[in-house]
Amino acid sequence: MSKIKVVQYINQFFAQIGGEEKADIKPEIRDGIVGPGMAFNAAFGDQAEIVATVICGDSYFNENLDEAKKTVIEMVKSKNPDMFIAGPAFNAGRYGVACGTIADAVKKELGIPVLTGMYKENPGADMFKNSIYIVETKNSAAGMRDAVAKMAPLAIKLAKGEKIGASAEEGYMPNGIRKNFFEKERGSKRAVDMLIKKLSGKEFVTEFPMPDFDRVAPNPAVKDISKATIALVTSGGIVPKGNPDHIESSSASKYGKYDIEGVMDLTAETFETAHGGYDPVYANQDADRVLPVDVLREFEKAGKIGKLHRYYYATVGNGTAVKNAKAFAEEYAKELKDAGINAVILTST
Amino acid sequence: MKLELGYINIKDIQFSNESKVENGTLFVNKDAIKALVLEDANIKSVDVDIARPGESVRITPVKDVIEPRVKVSGGGGMFPGVISKVDTVGSGRTHVLRGAAVVTTGKIVGFQEGIIDMTGEGAKYSPFSQTFNLVVVCQPIDGLKQHEHEHAVRMAGLKTAVYLGELAKALTPDEIETFETYSIRESVEKYPDLPKIGYIAMLQSQGLLHDTYVYGVDAKRTLTTLINPTEIMDGAIISGNCVSACDKNTTYHHLNNPVVHDLFARHGKDLIFAGMIITNENVYLADKERSSNWTAKLAEYLGLDGAIISQEGFGNPDTDLIMNCRKVEEKGIKTVIITDEYAGRDGSSQSLADAHVSANAVVTGGNANELITLPKLDKVIGDIGPVDKIAGGFDKNMNPDGSIQVELQAITGATNEMGFNCLSAR
Amino acid sequence: MEQSERRFFVSRFFIAFFRIGGKNCMGMMIVTNNERVKEKFEGEYKVNFYDVSLREILIIVRDLIHKGHKLYTHPLSGSVKPGETVFKSIIVSDAPGKFSEESLSIIENSIITCDKFGIKFPDLPDNIKADFQCIDLTLISSALGADNI
Numbered sequence: 001m002s003k004i005k006v007v008q009y010i011n012q013f014f015a016q017i018g019g020e021e022k023a024d025i026k027p028e029i030r031d032g033i034v035g036p037g038m039a040f041n042a043a044f045g046d047q048a049e050i051v052a053t054v055i056c057g058d059s060y061f062n063e064n065l066d067e068a069k070k071t072v073i074e075m076v077k078s079k080n081p082d083m084f085i086a087g088p089a090f091n092a093g094r095y096g097v098a099c100g101t102i103a104d105a106v107k108k109e110l111g112i113p114v115l116t117g118m119y120k121e122n123p124g125a126d127m128f129k130n131s132i133y134i135v136e137t138k139n140s141a142a143g144m145r146d147a148v149a150k151m152a153p154l155a156i157k158l159a160k161g162e163k164i165g166a167s168a169e170e171g172y173m174p175n176g177i178r179k180n181f182f183e184k185e186r187g188s189k190r191a192v193d194m195l196i197k198k199l200s201g202k203e204f205v206t207e208f209p210m211p212d213f214d215r216v217a218p219n220p221a222v223k224d225i226s227k228a229t230i231a232l233v234t235s236g237g238i239v240p241k242g243n244p245d246h247i248e249s250s251s252a253s254k255y256g257k258y259d260i261e262g263v264m265d266l267t268a269e270t271f272e273t274a275h276g277g278y279d280p281v282y283a284n285q286d287a288d289r290v291l292p293v294d295v296l297r298e299f300e301k302a303g304k305i306g307k308l309h310r311y312y313y314a315t316v317g318n319g320t321a322v323k324n325a326k327a328f329a330e331e332y333a334k335e336l337k338d339a340g341i342n343a344v345i346l347t348s349t
Numbered sequence: 350m351k352l353e354l355g356y357i358n359i360k361d362i363q364f365s366n367e368s369k370v371e372n373g374t375l376f377v378n379k380d381a382i383k384a385l386v387l388e389d390a391n392i393k394s395v396d397v398d399i400a401r402p403g404e405s406v407r408i409t410p411v412k413d414v415i416e417p418r419v420k421v422s423g424g425g426g427m428f429p430g431v432i433s434k435v436d437t438v439g440s441g442r443t444h445v446l447r448g449a450a451v452v453t454t455g456k457i458v459g460f461q462e463g464i465i466d467m468t469g470e471g472a473k474y475s476p477f478s479q480t481f482n483l484v485v486v487c488q489p490i491d492g493l494k495q496h497e498h499e500h501a502v503r504m505a506g507l508k509t510a511v512y513l514g515e516l517a518k519a520l521t522p523d524e525i526e527t528f529e530t531y532s533i534r535e536s537v538e539k540y541p542d543l544p545k546i547g548y549i550a551m552l553q554s555q556g557l558l559h560d561t562y563v564y565g566v567d568a569k570r571t572l573t574t575l576i577n578p579t580e581i582m583d584g585a586i587i588s589g590n591c592v593s594a595c596d597k598n599t600t601y602h603h604l605n606n607p608v609v610h611d612l613f614a615r616h617g618k619d620l621i622f623a624g625m626i627i628t629n630e631n632v633y634l635a636d637k638e639r640s641s642n643w644t645a646k647l648a649e650y651l652g653l654d655g656a657i658i659s660q661e662g663f664g665n666p667d668t669d670l671i672m673n674c675r676k677v678e679e680k681g682i683k684t685v686i687i688t689d690e691y692a693g694r695d696g697s698s699q700s701l702a703d704a705h706v707s708a709n710a711v712v713t714g715g716n717a718n719e720l721i722t723l724p725k726l727d728k729v730i731g732d733i734g735p736v737d738k739i740a741g742g743f744d745k746n747m748n749p750d751g752s753i754q755v756e757l758q759a760i761t762g763a764t765n766e767m768g769f770n771c772l773s774a775r
Numbered sequence: 776m777e778q779s780e781r782r783f784f785v786s787r788f789f790i791a792f793f794r795i796g797g798k799n800c801m802g803m804m805i806v807t808n809n810e811r812v813k814e815k816f817e818g819e820y821k822v823n824f825y826d827v828s829l830r831e832i833l834i835i836v837r838d839l840i841h842k843g844h845k846l847y848t849h850p851l852s853g854s855v856k857p858g859e860t861v862f863k864s865i866i867v868s869d870a871p872g873k874f875s876e877e878s879l880s881i882i883e884n885s886i887i888t889c890d891k892f893g894i895k896f897p898d899l900p901d902n903i904k905a906d907f908q909c910i911d912l913t914l915i916s917s918a919l920g921a922d923n924i
Contacts, residue, residue, distance in 0.1 A: 168775040178696035178774045180715040180757070182473075187687055187768025188607035188657075191712040192546075195655045195685040196619055198710050199544045207773055208690065208711040210704045458906035495909055555853055557913035569917055592910075593854035632852040632918040633866075634881075664851030664888065668881065691856075691891060698891040702851055702884050718891075758856075 004048035004159040007076050008037050009086040009102055011095045014141075015055040023094075025057035027068060029075040036144060040085070043152035048159065052079045058094040061102070069105045076106055083159040084110070088117030088147040089124065091139040096124030103132050113158035117147045120173065129173040133158065136173050174209070228342035231309035233332065235317025235325075236290035236349040237275030238266070238283065247316055249276030255315035255328045257335075260308075265294045275316045278349050290347055309341055317348055350440045351529040352423065352579035355522030359448035362399050362481040370516045375449050377483055377513070385508055386485060391493055391501040396486040398730045400452070402479050404467045405727035411463030411761045412453045412499075412591045413506050414477055414599040417446040417513035420583060427514060428584035430565025432507050438583035444517040450480040450601060451513065453506035454731035455487045457498045457558065463594035463761040469724040474763040476770065477601075484730045485509055496557050503589055507600070528579050528613050533651065536621040544654040545623040548578070548608050549644055549677070550767075551669060553590040553597065553661040554629040560589035561598075561661075563627065573628040573643035575651075578609045586627070590661065595717045595763040596689045598661050602762070607769045608657055608687070624651050628673065630666040637669050645676035659687045659767045663717070667702040678707040689714035689764035690774060694756070714764035715772040717757050725751030803847060804869035806839070808832050809862040811912045816919075821869050829863045830889050836865050837882045843871030846878035850885035852914045855907065858892030861899065862911040866918065 012022040014035045033041055034053040041049055054075050061068045076084060084106045086099035096118040103114040117135035118125055125134055135154060137147040150171035157164060164170055166179035183190060190207070197204040222228050239247060245256045263270075271287035273280045288294040296308045313332045317325070336344060358373055365376035379397050386395040400406045420426050423441010426433025452465065465477045472478035487505055489498045533545065552561040554569035561568040563576070563586050576585065586603040612622040628644045631637060648656055656677055660670045667688070674684050686708055690700035696716055747753045757763045764772060804821040807813060808831075813824040825835060833850055840846060847866040851857070867878075896903070 166773075166775040168773075174775055176697060178690055178692040178700060178716045180719050180772055180774045182771045183773045184771065186607055186611075186771050187712045187714055187765070187773065188611045188659075189768070190773070191608065191657050191659075191685045191687050191768050192611050192615060192620070194710050194712060195546065195657055195683065196544075198683050198685065199655050204710060206709055206711045207713045207775065208688070208700060210706060210708050210711075211699065458903075458910065495906070496913070553854075555914055556917035557910060559853060559914070590854075593856075597854070632848045632914055634847055634849060637849070662854045663856070664854065664885075665849035667851075668849055691888070693891045699887060702888045703881075 003046065004044075004083055004156065005079065005081040006040070006044070006048050006050045006083045006085055006155065006159075007052050007054060007079050007081040008033070008040065008050050009054045009056070009072065009084070009099065010035055010037075011092070011098065012055065012057045013092075015053070017055065023057040023059035025055070026060055027054060027056040027071045027075060029054050029078070036088075036148070039144060039148045040152055043148050044156065047156050048083065051081060056098070058092070058098055061098040062094050065101065069102065072102055073105060073109050077110055082112060083155055084112055084114045085151065085155055086114070086116040088135070088137045088144070088151065089122060090137055090141055090143060090147075091119040091122055093123050096122035097127065098124075100124035100128030100132065100134070104128055107132055115151060115155045115158060117151050125173060130175050133164070133172045133175070135171050222343050225305055225343070226303055227306045229307050229309055229340060230296060230305050231336050231341045231344045232291055232293065232296070232312040232347070233344050234291050234312070234314045234347045236283070236314075236347050237273045237316040238271055238287045238291040238314050239274050241270055241272050243272065243274045247274045247314070249274055249316060252316040253324065255313055255332070257311050257313055257332065259310055260293060260312055261310040263293060264297045266291060275349060277316075290349060292345070292347070296345075306342075309336075309339065350577050350579045351527065352440050352582055353442040354526045354528070354582060355421070355442055355444045356447040356524045356526070357444060357517050357520050358523045359446050359481055362401065362449060362483060364399065368513070368516055370446065370520060375446060375481065375513065375516070382483070382485065382509055382512065385512055386487065386505045389501050389504060391490055391497055392487050392505065393490045394488045395505070398484045398486065400465070400467050400482040400484055400730060402467055402481070406467045407471075407723075407726045407729045408452055408454060408465040408467075408482065408484055409463060409729065409731045410454055410456055411465055411594065411731070412455050412457065412502050413588055414601040414761065415451045415453075415506050415510035416601045416604050417449055417451060417510045417517070418584065418604065419444050419511070419514035419518045421518055425583065427511050428507050428587055431562060431584075431587055432511050435564055437580070438585055439577050439580035443583055444514070444520065444522060446513060446517050448481055449513065450477055450482050451506055451510045452477065452482045452484045453487065453502050454484060455489070455498065455502040456732045457495055457502065457591065462759055463591070464723070464755070464759050465761050466723055466726060469726065470721055471723040471760055474721070474757060474760045474772065476762050483509065483513065486731055499558060499589065499591070503587075507587065528582070530577055530579060530622070533621075533623055536623065540617055540621055543617070543619065543621045545652055546612060546620045547623050547626060547648055547651055547653040547656045548612055549626045549628060549648065549656050549658040549673060550606070550608070551658065551660040551666065551673065552586065552627055552629050553666070555632050555665070558590065558592045559662070562587050562589055568627075568629045569631055571629060573626060573640050573647060575647065576625050576627050578606070578613070578622070578625045581606055581609065593663055593758065594761045595758045596662060596714065596766050598765070598767060599762065602765060602767055602769055605769075607767055608659055612657070623653055628669075630660070630662060630669045632665060637672055641669060641672035641676050644673050645680050648677050648682050649680045653682045655683045655685075657685050657687065661766055663691060664702050671703040671705045671708060674708045675705050683710075684708075685710040685712060687712045687714070687766050687768045689766050690716045691718050692716045692774075694718050694720055696774075712768055713774050714766050714768065714770060715757065715774045717764045719757050720754055721757060722748075723753050723755060802869040803866050804844075805864055805866050805915065806832060806836050807862075807864035807915070809864050809908050809911050811908045812864045812915055815912065815916070829857050829861055830886070832863045832865065833882065833886050833889055836867060837879075837886065839867055840875065840878045840882055843874050844868050844878075845872060845875045846881055848915070848918045850882055851888060852918070853910055855910060856892050856895075857889040859895045860907040860911065861904070862907050864911055864915040866915070
């Protein structure tokens with residue numbers, strides 16, 4: 001049986017080209033192993049071997065994502081491998097993000113199994129652990145032996161298409177898919193052990209992490225709404241006619257900031273919806289139905305509110321990554337605060 | 350309270366003219382069991398069979414599993430308030446036919462469930478593939494109502510277990526284990542530096558086929574209370590719960606509560622086993638509030654530093670579990686909760702029906718939705734009705750070779766939430 | 776109705792009422808798709824019967840909670856899973872009041888849980904249907920304290 005062909009991706013440091021000063025090097029490919037590849041080959045034994053190594057500077061990769069991805073994928077493809085390994089990146093943030101990004105891209109574009117490894121706090125971990133297998137490593141290169149010991153067997157399993165067990169068994173980061181496996185000890189004993197650790201302040205690992213709660217305490221009510229400046233923010237996708245910023249109808253990667261100074265009413269000629277998640281007919285006829293500019297102008301006139309802010313922010317909340325939504329909001333929340341806004345009306349669909 | 354458990358190890362089970370235990374073999378007079386069970390006019394006919402570990406035998410649908418035990422000394426009798434009088438149990442000496450079990454089957458409702466496979470893939474998931482089982486298959490009289498049927502089968506199982514247990518009364522045990530509970534004051538005086546740990550056991554209590562009895566009292570009607578952990582070793586808590594095979598606590602589980610055993614094992618070493626609280630899992634929301642408030646109140650009253658909380662069942666008990674956890678943590682008492690999961694067949698769904706940030710220390714008995722394939726076995730004991738009517742079984746789940754695909758849900762005791770098994774998930 | 780029957784019903788009503796507790800003097804309403812529950816309780820309680828699926832009962836209850844009704848029993852009663860059983864009875868307050876976030880959280884989580892389970896038995900034979908009806912009836916009866924059999 002022929003050996004499994006593996007291509008490995010590493011950065012400028014592990015390729016022993018240089019440190020931070022060489023982080024801008026462009027991707028290159030070399031036959032055979034470089035640096036940590038030696039340990040991997042040793043661990044693979046006669047089952048697999050690294051046939052080529054792709055090296056890329058962390059800065060270059062992160063600052064030229066599209067270009068770098070394209071180039072590296074071409075390089076990997078040229079070797080026709082059965083398996084792709086990136087890193088391990090330990091706690092190096094940009095390296096971890098690069099590893100996760102490229103492994104995910106290789107998986108999607110080339111359809112071969114991929115694996116990477118990094119420390120649990122590496123930003124790349126949270127970003128990619130649910131889409132690709134990421135082995136949990138120690139937080140520095142001193143943990144290389146440990147990382148290889150976990151990554152090599154898992155890589156072989158993935159390459160062979162074997163059934164992958166639970167995260168605790170195989171050494172990868174929990175990825176949201178629950179898998180059963182048999183522990184050595186029964187649950188009641190594990191419970192007592194866990195409680196003793198918890199009581200003595202020692203670190204313990206829960207067997208089931210509770211879902212993420214991101215609760216925000218509401219602010220106190222606006223004191224005098226008749227004097228307040230109100231801003232409108234929407235995820236209902238209301239944009240100027242023609243969608244000048246090309247906000248996507250789903251999985252929006254951007255938001256728009258639009259000037260409604262002097263606009264009293266949104267009409268079918270001037271505004272439309274970019275949102276792909278609801279029937280657009282009524283919003284296109286009268287976008288006020290989703291972004292109530294007309295009503296707020298009336299309130300302004302009647303002195304019920306102080307004033308409607310001249311800018312509104314819009315994106316499309318259809319399948320938008322939580323991460324993106326958070327990132328957009330951080331930006332315009334700052335702008336709104338700097339502009340002295342007292343309250344925001346958020347409309348969604 | 351001090352209780353000695355005298356274990357008589359059972360290594361085989363046989364039918365014979367005379368019921369007795371000899372050299373580790375349990376001999377059973379089939380007719381005597383039948384006569385005993387038929388004392389109940391509600392039972393039309395009964396069959397008794399044997400299933401040994403490793404045999405190609407499937408038992409289904411399983412209602413309850415009970416371990417044969419007998420009080421030798423110390424007051425009261427097994428299963429107080431149900432079989433024996435209500436006298437307090439939990440002290441003196443009790444003999445246990447360790448390795449034997451009485452398994453009751455009976456289709457109380459059409460979808461009655463519970464599979465015990467004595468060999469093959471399924472055997473890995475049920476603790477009762479390792480026990481020498483006396484299976485009691487009851488047929489009710491025609492037209493018997495479901496709750497009367499459940500009662501009849503429950504009593505038949507307990508009576509059989511008591512009958513078999515009696516055989517151990519005069520025997521010399523192979524091993525004796527002693528359990529002693531002390532007052533909190535005594536424990537703290539003796540071990541001033543050790544943390545006080547309590548065990549909070551949640552009992553299923555929602556209605557027909559979902560009930561648990563404490564000294565014969567329906568747990569649904571009880572207020573959260575204290576119980577001495579040795580009392581449960583004498584059958585103070587018995588199961589009337591027979592839906593959701595994987596995570597219901599059979600009477601066997603109550604008798605052999607693993608949390609109780611593991612806490613006793615560590616008492617005086619790295620913890621003080623301060624006490625046991627039992628609470629229920631009613632459907633009515635105000636009852637849940639009342640019970641969980643009471644649980645937290647008692648935990649605080651006992652001065653606990655930490656508590657292990659175990660649950661029983663799926664769905665609304667998750668709400669009780671989280672309420673208990675949250676309220677106990679709010680008292681400054683650290684908790685570990687034991688549960689199981691319904692994360693969907695692919696393992697990607699939300700595992701629990703409720704959640705809270707304070708439940709940060711969880712032990713899981715595994716994902717009950719995971720599919721496994723059970724091989725075709727030579728013999729089926731019980732009701733041979735279609736396995737696809739079992740919760741966890743599903744339409745058209747039989748393969749051409751006779752093997753069947755079921756969710757782990759269908760296997761008796763598979764994802765037990767007292768932490769009885771080694772199965773877990775990540 | 777005979778006098779003895781009437782007395783029985785009245786006493787049952789009071790038993791159920793007192794069981795619920797003084798504070799919850801707000802009346803109760805049973806939302807159900809189970810004919811047997813309708814038959815048993817329509818004299819004593821307001822019963823809203825809908826011949827719909829289990830999930831639809833959860834949606835109806837959710838909509839009531841949006842309007843301010845309070846949840847009195849947990850929608851995931853019983854260990855028979857949604858998707859296996861088709862019957863569900865849930866008790867809510869019969870009139871809307873202050874919005875209850877807790878009720879909303881419970882019903883939403885129940886719907887999420889329900890969606891995890893596919894329909895296991897598309898062609899339920901009548902006798903098994905009757906058994907599921909019976910379970911649902913006893914669960915709701917025990918919640919009402921009316922299960923003294």
